[in-house]
Amino acid sequence: MQFCSQKFFLFFLLIFCLYWAVPWRRVRVGLLLAASFYFYASWNKWLALLICVSTLLDYLLALGIEHSAANWRRKLLLCISLFANLGLLCYFKYANFFLLSLDEALIAAGVSTWFRTLDVLLPVGISFYTFEAINYMVDVYRRRIPAERNLGDFMLFILFFPHLIAGPIVRARDFLPQIKRPKRWSWARMYLGTGYFLMGLVKKLAIADRMAEYVDPVFADPSAYRGSAIVFAAIAYAVQIYCDFSGYTDMAIGTAHMLGYKLARNFNLPYLAVNIADFWHRWHISLSSWLRDYLFIPLGGSRGTRWQTARNLLITMTLGGLWHGASWTFVFWGVLHGVFLVIHRGFRDYCKTEPVLERFLRSVPGTALRMLLTFTCVAACWVFFRAASFETAFALLHRVVVWSSGLGTPIPMLNLKCTLVFMWICHAVAYWVPWRKMWRLPAPIQGFAYAAALVLAQVLAPDAGKVFIYFQF
Amino acid sequence: MMLKEESFLANGRRQPAGKSDQPADAGRSPSSRKRLAAHTRTCLLWALALFAAGQGAVLIATQSFWPHLRDPEFGYKLNALRQRLAEEPDRPLLVLLGTSRTGQGVRPSAMPDLRTPDGRKPLVFNFSQVGSGALAELVTLRRLLDAGIHPDWLAVEILPALLGRGVDVFDAGSGICRLNWNDVRQLDRYAADPITLKRRWLKDQLSPWHAHRFSFMNHYASDCVPWRLRLDHWKQLDRWGWSDIGSDSQPLVLVPAALEVTRSTYFDDLQHLQIAPMQDRALRDLLAICRQAGIPALLYLMPEGTIFRSWYAPAVNACINDYLTRLSRELNVPVVDLRMWMEDKYFGDSHHLYRMGASLFSRRFAPEVLGCLVQGKLEALPSLMAPLPPTYPQEQHDRTPAMTLKSRPDQPASPTLSIGRNKVNPSRAGNAAE
Numbered sequence: 001m002q003f004c005s006q007k008f009f010l011f012f013l014l015i016f017c018l019y020w021a022v023p024w025r026r027v028r029v030g031l032l033l034a035a036s037f038y039f040y041a042s043w044n045k046w047l048a049l050l051i052c053v054s055t056l057l058d059y060l061l062a063l064g065i066e067h068s069a070a071n072w073r074r075k076l077l078l079c080i081s082l083f084a085n086l087g088l089l090c091y092f093k094y095a096n097f098f099l100l101s102l103d104e105a106l107i108a109a110g111v112s113t114w115f116r117t118l119d120v121l122l123p124v125g126i127s128f129y130t131f132e133a134i135n136y137m138v139d140v141y142r143r144r145i146p147a148e149r150n151l152g153d154f155m156l157f158i159l160f161f162p163h164l165i166a167g168p169i170v171r172a173r174d175f176l177p178q179i180k181r182p183k184r185w186s187w188a189r190m191y192l193g194t195g196y197f198l199m200g201l202v203k204k205l206a207i208a209d210r211m212a213e214y215v216d217p218v219f220a221d222p223s224a225y226r227g228s229a230i231v232f233a234a235i236a237y238a239v240q241i242y243c244d245f246s247g248y249t250d251m252a253i254g255t256a257h258m259l260g261y262k263l264a265r266n267f268n269l270p271y272l273a274v275n276i277a278d279f280w281h282r283w284h285i286s287l288s289s290w291l292r293d294y295l296f297i298p299l300g301g302s303r304g305t306r307w308q309t310a311r312n313l314l315i316t317m318t319l320g321g322l323w324h325g326a327s328w329t330f331v332f333w334g335v336l337h338g339v340f341l342v343i344h345r346g347f348r349d350y351c352k353t354e355p356v357l358e359r360f361l362r363s364v365p366g367t368a369l370r371m372l373l374t375f376t377c378v379a380a381c382w383v384f385f386r387a388a389s390f391e392t393a394f395a396l397l398h399r400v401v402v403w404s405s406g407l408g409t410p411i412p413m414l415n416l417k418c419t420l421v422f423m424w425i426c427h428a429v430a431y432w433v434p435w436r437k438m439w440r441l442p443a444p445i446q447g448f449a450y451a452a453a454l455v456l457a458q459v460l461a462p463d464a465g466k467v468f469i470y471f472q473f
Numbered sequence: 474m475m476l477k478e479e480s481f482l483a484n485g486r487r488q489p490a491g492k493s494d495q496p497a498d499a500g501r502s503p504s505s506r507k508r509l510a511a512h513t514r515t516c517l518l519w520a521l522a523l524f525a526a527g528q529g530a531v532l533i534a535t536q537s538f539w540p541h542l543r544d545p546e547f548g549y550k551l552n553a554l555r556q557r558l559a560e561e562p563d564r565p566l567l568v569l570l571g572t573s574r575t576g577q578g579v580r581p582s583a584m585p586d587l588r589t590p591d592g593r594k595p596l597v598f599n600f601s602q603v604g605s606g607a608l609a610e611l612v613t614l615r616r617l618l619d620a621g622i623h624p625d626w627l628a629v630e631i632l633p634a635l636l637g638r639g640v641d642v643f644d645a646g647s648g649i650c651r652l653n654w655n656d657v658r659q660l661d662r663y664a665a666d667p668i669t670l671k672r673r674w675l676k677d678q679l680s681p682w683h684a685h686r687f688s689f690m691n692h693y694a695s696d697c698v699p700w701r702l703r704l705d706h707w708k709q710l711d712r713w714g715w716s717d718i719g720s721d722s723q724p725l726v727l728v729p730a731a732l733e734v735t736r737s738t739y740f741d742d743l744q745h746l747q748i749a750p751m752q753d754r755a756l757r758d759l760l761a762i763c764r765q766a767g768i769p770a771l772l773y774l775m776p777e778g779t780i781f782r783s784w785y786a787p788a789v790n791a792c793i794n795d796y797l798t799r800l801s802r803e804l805n806v807p808v809v810d811l812r813m814w815m816e817d818k819y820f821g822d823s824h825h826l827y828r829m830g831a832s833l834f835s836r837r838f839a840p841e842v843l844g845c846l847v848q849g850k851l852e853a854l855p856s857l858m859a860p861l862p863p864t865y866p867q868e869q870h871d872r873t874p875a876m877t878l879k880s881r882p883d884q885p886a887s888p889t890l891s892i893g894r895n896k897v898n899p900s901r902a903g904n905a906a907e
Binding site: 187190 | 511512515516521680683696698
């Protein structure tokens with residue numbers, strides 16, 4: 001059930017009405033839990049049961065950790081939980097990847113193999129809810145939060161349908177208290193939630209899915225297109241993945257607001273980042289902060305030597321890349337970002353010794369240059385993220401560097417130009433215009449803006465709805 | 474693009490983690506809270522009202538004032554035909570129904586003048602529509618009659634490959650949004666699942682902006698439409714409904730990519746075709762309407778290139794020939810097979826004629842086929858698939874013997890049709906009676 005489908009609208013409308021019609025908190029939690037289970041079971045009911053079982057296990061283990069005084073027992077229970085969560089993730093997501101990679105390596109070494117791939121179905125959103133479960137277990141182990149005693153509340157934390165499939169990755173310490181608190185109807189919150197949802201809908205249907213028309217044919221057959229078409233396809237993919245993922249997040253935040261919950265912020269104008277570290281502070285914030293808190297810092301963070309920091313960055317980003325998908329192209333994408341982060345740290349230290357250079361970089365043209373360079377690096381990395389194989393990715397980059405001839409863009413450039421201008425205006429408005437000034441506009445104008453956004457999404461929607469890119473992760 | 478919600482929710486103060494689900498107006502004074510609630514409620518109600526009004530306006534517009542937004546090809550051709558009739562109200566009307574083959578291949582402006590036995594010059598109008606099978610042609614004829622346009626003669630193209638398809642252009646994909654309520658009611662009996670047809674149509678009417686989005690985009694921003702969804706050929710219609718695509722200087726060569734598209738569209742049909750009951754029923758109903766309205770009609774097969782003709786499996790060819798021959802005999806309607814009429818060089822994809830081919834074909838088609846129709850000399854028609862009985866067209870047959878086709882048991886093969894509600898133009902009806 002996609003957020004931008006009619007089925008979801010009807011589903012949400014029903015849940016929304018029932019939710020605010022019943023006055024009792026426990027009934028509301030039960031209703032949301034049932035709705036979330038139905039939402040996930042609409043993909044696969046057996047996998048919905050699997051999440052429930054894994055959540056129940058985490059619930060019991062967390063209680064066990066809290067009640068244990070002995071450190072070794074607490075550690076053992078945490079290890080069991082991590083093993084169970086990561087084991088499920090590895091089995092469903094990475095087993096075939098590792099088997100195939102091993103198979104190819106052995107064949108390359110001249111050894112005959114007998115491996116057969118497993119016939120497994122990837123549960124949607126498994127990477128997201130696994131990380132949520134891990135952050136809860138680690139926080140309970142570190143005594144940062146108490147273990148949740150109410151099974152229903154805990155299950156809602158994991159299964160809450162707006163964030164279940166593709167995040168944002170919520171933290172237990174932020175979300176569990178929200179479940180406990182009684183909810184009061186608020187028009188302002190409804191208005192905000194509707195705004196978020198509409199913004200996400202426009203991003204997904206009017207921008208991301210239209211950009212796919214530039215991207216998909218070029219990435220499917222790079223040899224047929226000329227260098228300029230490939231450059232535009234790479235730019236279009238940067239726009240597509242941002243609008244697709246942040247569009248999903250906006251819809252998730254919007255639906256959660258309408259039900260009285262607030263989800264974590266996940267994007268903050270990432271393509272205005274002035275360096276790669278800044279980019280990761282603005283892109284998929286819930287994942288980058290998770291990686292920082294539960295991987296980078298436990299590895300030692302930036303407290304050690306320069307080399308240790310570089311190693312920690314590379315490990316974190318490589319695993320971050322692998323988290324995205326079971327393919328070496330994702331791993332390579334993570335490694336590239338890790339390398340860029342290491343280079344950035346080195347360059348930053350170098351700039352501190354060169355005041356003139358630093359002054360220039362902090363000036364308006366210098367900042368624009370840094371933004372452009374950061375965007376170029378990010379867009380180049382996206383090529384590996386999007387390409388089905390290294391051959392495709394290198395063929396694309398080769399045709400750009402050698403500037404080959406071939407077909408032009410799959411659809412006229414006007415579409416891409418209009419989209420880029422529209423994106424630029426939206427970024428400028430979001431960056432410079434205070435939100436409070438906008439909501440003080442007369443009600444008919446604001447109402448017209450909302451209605452126009454919905455109509456725009458309806459008119460620009462593609463012929464067949466595309467699945468959100470991050471659903472595969 | 475992130476709403477700065479913290480400032481919106483709490484007067485600019487960032488809320489601490491864990492307190493963020495507090496009501497949005499928390500931290501405000503009671504009067505400010507009330508104002509905010511009233512303002513946001515009004516905004517949402519305005520949004521809802523404007524959205525509903527927008528949907529309603531488009532629904533009314535597409536169903537009544539601007540049918541060209543709902544079904545652009547029909548709408549624009551209807552407008553063009555009305556203009557021609559207004560300019561020359563005394564000329565009898567000959568309408569051609571068919572597919573894009575007729576659309577691009579029959580050029581009325583290139584035809585020599587036709588003459589009726591009483592010396593009048595008929596107005597020939599190409600009312601073909603892309604992808605039209607028998608059902609779409611039937612819908613078009615009914616719409617024309619409903620619009621008060623009563624052709625004096627009708628030439629109906631048969632695209633053999635479409636005879637085997639269980640769905641027509643209106644029933645497939647987004648084609649259903651081109652229908653109006655009258656069409657839906659009439660198509661009811663041809664659909665494999667009438668309830669689903671109606672449900673899909675109603676669903677489209679609930680969000681007409683979405684249902685007609687490709688029409689809007691093709692009208693107002695066709696550069697933003699991907700090539701595969703670009704359907705704006707109606708922008709190149711001439712005054713007589715011919716699709717004026719290409720130019721006279723166009724090189725007459727076969728385009729491999731276009732041929733491949735044609736092959737992927739029709740090859741399978743031509744290898745395994747069996748006449749679909751729905752197509753047969755629609756064709757018979759169309760001819761029955763012609764008989765009841767006194768419109769002499771003929772069926773014709775447009776020219777095809779050698780490559781296209783080679784795709785017919787022998788059994789399929791025999792099946793089509795047998796079907797059309799029997800149809801011709803049973804309904805006393807002439808069927809003219811023109812598949813061999815044009816040389817290969819005049820086709821870009823082995824079944825659509827180039828502009829030059831269209832002119833050549835039309836110059837021959839008009840006197841040899843359409844001329845016979847308007848003069849009532851049907852025995853002189855070339856390439857007839859079955860000889861005509863001498864009584865044609867005076868004998869009005871209501872009998873349509875059952876053919877060896879699978880048809881739905883709940884639907885008669887030969888229904889009684891009513892065109893009583895059609896606003897038939899009396900003067901044109903008079904012409905037809907002549």
